[in-house]
Amino acid sequence: MLHDLQAAFRSAVLLGDAAAACSGLVSDRVAADRRLAIHRHNVLVSLTEALRATFPVAADRLGERFPALAQAFVEAAPPRRPQLLAYGDGFPAFLAIALSDSDNAALPDLARLEWARVEACFAADAEPLRPDRLAAVPPDRGSDICFRLHPTVRMVASPHPLLTLWAGTAPDTAATGAVLVLRSGGALEMAALSTGEFAFLRMVRAGTTLDVAAATAAAADPGFALQAVLAAQFARGTFCGFSLHPA
Structure with a gap:
């Protein structure tokens, strides 16, 4: 039961699929779907900013495109460990697939360089x-x-x-x-x-x-x-x- 609720909550927060989680929440003055939306917003913002801190140059080059790409990455590859400093190893490969335009051809490698700096910093x-x-x-x-x-x-x-x-x-x-x-x-x-x-x-x-x-x-x-x-x-x-x- 608890495992199912946790899985439903995870799906609601990371993927926006709140239906299963709502059925397991006690009613309150704020509707269950709105409460879950608040959690989802906070998680996405936190992980987006964590990625921005890890890949500042790539984020700057992407400009207004960065938040949407970061959110897509979070949904595709959520954290596997409760450690924000360890999050983002797959982001360069994600960018290589997501960015097909020639104007951003160097960005995946630039992100690889930024991740190499993170690894070197904490090695x-x-x-x-x-x-x-x-x-x-x-x-x-x-x-x-x-x-x-x-x-x-x-x-x-x-x-x-x-x-x-x-x-x-x-x-x-x-x-x-x-x-x-x-x-x-x-x-x-x-x-x-x-x-x-x-x-x-x-x-x-x-x-x-x-x-x-x-x-x-x-x-x-x-x-x-x-x-x-x-x-x-x-x-x-x-x-x-x-x-x-x-x-």
Whole structure:
């Protein structure tokens, strides 16, 4: 009985189907359907604002279209956990389906970048790997190094110049769309990745050895320079540890 009432209330609040829930409510000075409408309004507004807080740039680009799209997403994918900070992981994919016009082609990827920032913000912390720790690696084992990415690292690839879109500046058609997101010193950072850097870090994430990751990156980008990329990633704190692949 209680389960049925809860299911009916959920349907009324999230989908606007109040018929079943009304039959289980005690009459009052305010009609049952109006009382349920108040609850539905409050839930939709709360979840819409939660999505706006998580995807502020996408919401700004969508303008007046955002509330209707947010409500459609809430109805299609209501929260699964009682934690608003964890809500919205499916919103970028939802936008990819809902936005078919070319004027908004970059918005789903922009939303993916915003969700990557949320994940990086709340991911576990770890001490960045210091370059001097590699001194213990025998010279003939350097190619067997397997780096571990910092827990806050997220990567987003797109055909669109995401960082310029994020900043609201004029799109740079020559800019790469790959972006590295991580939390460093308590602050979120974003950096553009070249095609080679993205390929390299993707292979690192997959657990490959340094030589395999570097070869994959060089195949994707003939201009890939391993030493320069390693120096940049150490400076950012992209790695948190390493191991040696069994000889």
